[in-house]
Amino acid sequence: MIDTTKKLTPKERLAIPPQEMPAQDPIARRRNMEEVALGYSEEQARLEALRCLQCKNAPCIPSCPVRIDIPGFIAQIAEGNYKEALTILRESNLFPAICGRVCPQEVQCQSTCTVGRSLKDIDKAVSIGRLERFAADWERLHGELEVPPVKPSTGKRVAIIGSGPAGLAAAADLAKEGHQVTIFEAFHKPGGVMIYGIPEFRLPKAIVQREIEILERMGVKIITNFLVGRTRSLRDLLEKDGFDAIFIGSGAGLPKFMGIPGENLVGVFSANEYLTRANLMKAYEKGKADTPIYPAKRVAVLGGGNVAMDAARMAVRLGAEEVFVIYRRTEKEMPARVEEVAHAKEEGVIFRFLENAKRILGDEKSRVIGIECLSYQLGEPDASGRRRPVEIPGSEHVIEVDSVIVAIGNESHPLLLQTNPEIAVDKHGHIITDETGKTSMDRVYAGGDIVLGSATVILAMGQGRRAAASIHNFLMGNS
Amino acid sequence: MHRIVSKKQLSEEVFRITVEAPYIAEARKPGQFVIVQRNSDYAERIPLTIADADPIRGTITLIFQTVGKSTHKLAELEVGQYIQNILGPLGRPTHIERFGRVVCVGGGIGAAPMYPIAQAMKQAGNHLIVILGARTKELLIMEEEMRAIADELIVVTDDGSYGRKALVTEPLKELCQASPRPDCVVAIGPPIMMKFCAETTRPFGIKTIVSLNTIMIDGTGMCGGCRVTVGEETKFVCVDGPEFDGHLVDFNNMMLRLSAYKEIEQKAHEECHLEMKLKEMNSAKGKGNP
Ligand SMILES: Cc1cc2nc3c(=O)[nH]c(=O)nc-3n(C[C@H](O)[C@H](O)[C@H](O)COP(=O)(O)OP(=O)(O)OC[C@H]3O[C@@H](n4cnc5c(N)ncnc54)[C@H](O)[C@@H]3O)c2cc1C
Ligand SMILES: Cc1cc2nc3c(=O)[nH]c(=O)nc-3n(C[C@H](O)[C@H](O)[C@H](O)COP(=O)(O)OP(=O)(O)OC[C@H]3O[C@@H](n4cnc5c(N)ncnc54)[C@H](O)[C@@H]3O)c2cc1C
Ligand code: SF4
Ligand code: FES
Numbered sequence: 001m002i003d004t005t006k007k008l009t010p011k012e013r014l015a016i017p018p019q020e021m022p023a024q025d026p027i028a029r030r031r032n033m034e035e036v037a038l039g040y041s042e043e044q045a046r047l048e049a050l051r052c053l054q055c056k057n058a059p060c061i062p063s064c065p066v067r068i069d070i071p072g073f074i075a076q077i078a079e080g081n082y083k084e085a086l087t088i089l090r091e092s093n094l095f096p097a098i099c100g101r102v103c104p105q106e107v108q109c110q111s112t113c114t115v116g117r118s119l120k121d122i123d124k125a126v127s128i129g130r131l132e133r134f135a136a137d138w139e140r141l142h143g144e145l146e147v148p149p150v151k152p153s154t155g156k157r158v159a160i161i162g163s164g165p166a167g168l169a170a171a172a173d174l175a176k177e178g179h180q181v182t183i184f185e186a187f188h189k190p191g192g193v194m195i196y197g198i199p200e201f202r203l204p205k206a207i208v209q210r211e212i213e214i215l216e217r218m219g220v221k222i223i224t225n226f227l228v229g230r231t232r233s234l235r236d237l238l239e240k241d242g243f244d245a246i247f248i249g250s251g252a253g254l255p256k257f258m259g260i261p262g263e264n265l266v267g268v269f270s271a272n273e274y275l276t277r278a279n280l281m282k283a284y285e286k287g288k289a290d291t292p293i294y295p296a297k298r299v300a301v302l303g304g305g306n307v308a309m310d311a312a313r314m315a316v317r318l319g320a321e322e323v324f325v326i327y328r329r330t331e332k333e334m335p336a337r338v339e340e341v342a343h344a345k346e347e348g349v350i351f352r353f354l355e356n357a358k359r360i361l362g363d364e365k366s367r368v369i370g371i372e373c374l375s376y377q378l379g380e381p382d383a384s385g386r387r388r389p390v391e392i393p394g395s396e397h398v399i400e401v402d403s404v405i406v407a408i409g410n411e412s413h414p415l416l417l418q419t420n421p422e423i424a425v426d427k428h429g430h431i432i433t434d435e436t437g438k439t440s441m442d443r444v445y446a447g448g449d450i451v452l453g454s455a456t457v458i459l460a461m462g463q464g465r466r467a468a469a470s471i472h473n474f475l476m477g478n479s
Numbered sequence: 480m481h482r483i484v485s486k487k488q489l490s491e492e493v494f495r496i497t498v499e500a501p502y503i504a505e506a507r508k509p510g511q512f513v514i515v516q517r518n519s520d521y522a523e524r525i526p527l528t529i530a531d532a533d534p535i536r537g538t539i540t541l542i543f544q545t546v547g548k549s550t551h552k553l554a555e556l557e558v559g560q561y562i563q564n565i566l567g568p569l570g571r572p573t574h575i576e577r578f579g580r581v582v583c584v585g586g587g588i589g590a591a592p593m594y595p596i597a598q599a600m601k602q603a604g605n606h607l608i609v610i611l612g613a614r615t616k617e618l619l620i621m622e623e624e625m626r627a628i629a630d631e632l633i634v635v636t637d638d639g640s641y642g643r644k645a646l647v648t649e650p651l652k653e654l655c656q657a658s659p660r661p662d663c664v665v666a667i668g669p670p671i672m673m674k675f676c677a678e679t680t681r682p683f684g685i686k687t688i689v690s691l692n693t694i695m696i697d698g699t700g701m702c703g704g705c706r707v708t709v710g711e712e713t714k715f716v717c718v719d720g721p722e723f724d725g726h727l728v729d730f731n732n733m734m735l736r737l738s739a740y741k742e743i744e745q746k747a748h749e750e751c752h753l754e755m756k757l758k759e760m761n762s763a764k765g766k767g768n769p
Contacts, residue, residue: 186566186697186699187697188516188519188524188563188564188566189519224564225564225565225566226502226566227566227567227569227699230506230567230568230569231502231503231506231566231567231568232502232506253699253700253701254700254701255701255702255703257703257713263713264706264707264708264713264732264736266735266736266738266739267739269703269704270702270703270704272701272702272703273696273702273703273704276696276697276701276702277696281523281524281696282520282521285521288521289521289523290521290522290523290548290549290552290747291523291524291696292740292743292744292747294739294740295743365735365738366732366735366736367735413699413700413701414700414718415699415700415718
């Protein structure tokens with residue numbers, strides 16, 4: 001055992017083995033919805049924290065989208081001061097229990113970590129995300145629910161549209177400043193993608209609900225079943241309802257389809273539909289939930305991002321015997337988090353790289369019976385620097401499946417913008433903002449996926465906070 | 480939470496409820512619908528057309544047929560009880576214009592969503608002809624309401640138990656052949672009825688609007704579960720519709736998609752009937768021995 005009381009040399013630190021994340025057994029978890037990654041034990045967390053070299057230049061910090069003081073919080077964990085660790089985390093990140101679970105750390109903070117570089121293996125970098133999660137969970141399990149202090153009321157009212165990470169973060173910061181905040185959410189439950197999209201086995205809903213409860217205790221009002229643009233317009237909120245400013249965090253909710261023949265057959269779903277049925281509508285609790293899910297034994301998932309991994313792993317849990325992920329590039333180019341890909345493989349998901357769907361085949365009742373694919377090879381790098389997949393002529397082949405889930409990404413939610421043409425958007429339908437998050441409509445700000453396109457939880461959160469700061473300045477008349 | 484302020488059974492399978500929903504009552508326009516969910520825990524989200532609204536009292540009226548589990552459960556709610564979630568108004572409103580002669584065809588429960596559209600067409604100055612169809616007399620709804628606003632009302636039943644013994648397409652065809660010809664036809668009812676209405680008017684080149692009742696979840700355009708093929712394009716019924724040019728809709732694909740969950744739904748429906756029966760028996764027993 002390592003003596004944690006004396007100061008370790010860098011060499012000793014580098015010699016500590018990276019701590020494995022305890023996880024549910026792959027066979028068992030194929031049939032349950034419980035969280036897969038179980039979290040570090042206290043001992044593991046302290047050992048992992050000791051691996052951090054406390055670099056003076058801390059190259060991890062600039063790679064973190066919200067610039068958490070990473071060596072700072074890790075040092076506190078090493079000392080056993082978990083509460084202090086969390087305080088440091090919360091200074092930059094409002095929702096560490098969420099980000100510790102869903103951030104793609106391997107392309108952010110951990111990608112530049114000195115430990116990973118010294119050991120010439122990025123997988124051996126300090127597990128910053130797991131430590132973040134540990135500190136947040138420790139407080140959740142041991143501490144009281146702490147409600148941040150709220151300044152005296154300013155009498156100003158802000159409407160937030162959408163309760164995803166962008167909206168929740170903006171709400172938190174504005175409430176702290178003493179503004180009266182109301183969140184309008186179209187769904188019957190708040191949380192955005194974190195509730196309807198990302199499955200329970202990756203992000204337990206209780207964690208998201210806890211963050212929402214804190215917001216409510218800070219005085220934030222949440223109105224669900226309210227579709228801005230239909231139930232009431234943006235103008236109504238400003239002119240009739242007396243809001244002084246609006247933040248739009250309506251996300252990228254429009255599912256993309258491939259545009260291939262057979263996509264409207266029975267048994268073809270967008271990942272959004274599949275995951276919404278399963279998560280939000282709880283279709284996995286068969287017998288209890290009224291919302292049905294299409295019974296399928298062999299499922300093809302098209303795409304290679306987190307959405308595709310979630311859909312594939314959900315299909316496994318809903319009883320599919322074989323699940324194929326069909327991706328037209330190779331594993332290296334897959335945008336999904338490395339951990340999700342590894343978990344999917346352990347759970348028996350079959351990856352078919354360098355293949356792409358050409359059309360979906362149906363029987364006489366229009367039910368899916370297979371998918372015709374083309375094989376690909378990698379050609380020259382494209383604009384994104386990734387090698388472009390090129391189809392191999394004549395390589396058509398059929399994979400027999402009874403359901404197809406299209407998970408090739410989402411575009412910006414068009415409804416709100418259709419009904420508010422004053423807000424300028426780019427050619428992708430993303431809202432155009434200045435560097436403070438302000439849109440072309442007076443008193444209206446925006447952030448998150450509706451501005452960035454499909455991005456990440458942490459970036460959405462960061463944008464929510466940035467806009468909150470400029471809304472605060474605007475409301476207090478010092479901008 | 481939305482309190483039910485009144486409830487009436489219109490026929491064996493059809494119920495009318497009025498619920499509190501002030502924002503929706505204020506914003507809604509003919510042709511729009513809501514998503515109703517009894518509770519947030521396990522209930523399904525189902526689309527229902529706003530049959531009427533009272534912006535002053537802040538209420539909306541829904542008329543629905545008990546075809547499966549969710550609609551049965553909804554019918555069990557009594558005045559004073561609450562529906563937890565109602566989202567709306569959703570979809571694009573009907574395009575109302577002074578076309579001239581307008582024929583509104585309402586089949587079965589389709590008569591309910593047709594009512595606000597017929598009303599608006601009349602108000603816009605159209606000559607309004609309404610065709611109401613039902614399988615049998617007991618299932619006919621909205622006759623009084625329609626009679627009050629229509630310039631001409633034609634009632635048909637499949638079995639001839641009331642009105643003329645015909646399918647709605649017969650009088651529709653006659654109207655198309657007569658002069659002056661209708662300038663616009665609106666058809667709402669079972670998909671098969673809408674399909675044949677569109678086929679009836681197609682040779683005459685008369686504009687025909689249909690209101691599609693696909694399976695929906697969110698009703699806001701984020702799942703694509705409601706998609707249909709219109710012309711060569713895929714459209715989302717909840718945001719691009721629910722009304723489309725009937726001559727362009729691929730009804731066959733739509734009907735097949737509607738049957739995606741048939742087996743599961745049937746099972747749930749049967750279980751639901753069993754449960755209702757048990758409840759009835761128990762309450763009968765309860766009354767027997769005080
Ligand atoms: C399946 C899936 C898995 C993902 N996995 C990861 C991951 O592992 N890590 C990661 O960092 N990111 C992941 N992402 C991406 C991440 O979830 C998003 O980038 C992030 O949620 C965007 O946040 P947001 O607040 O902009 O919008 P959203 O989370 O999309 O929330 C927008 C909310 O606004 C509501 N809304 C929309 N329009 C209106 C309106 N007009 N009126 C009222 N309400 C409205 C919507 O109902 C929704 O609740 C994943 C995404 C998906 C779909
Ligand atoms: C925009 C829109 C407006 C609607 N307005 C009304 C309305 O005003 N009144 C009304 O009674 N119904 C309306 N519907 C239909 C209503 O939503 C369905 O009847 C309801 O969802 C059935 O739920 P269930 O669980 O009771 O039945 P399920 O168990 O889901 O279905 C029972 C049977 O009905 C069929 N079915 C399922 N969904 C639909 C559907 N959407 N349309 C037709 N048949 C279906 C199934 O194939 C099955 O055979 C509307 C649908 C849409 C999309
Ligand atoms: S780069 Fe790695 S070792 Fe250096 S401070 Fe950051 S986490 Fe610690
Ligand atoms: S119901 Fe989900 S997109 Fe229309």
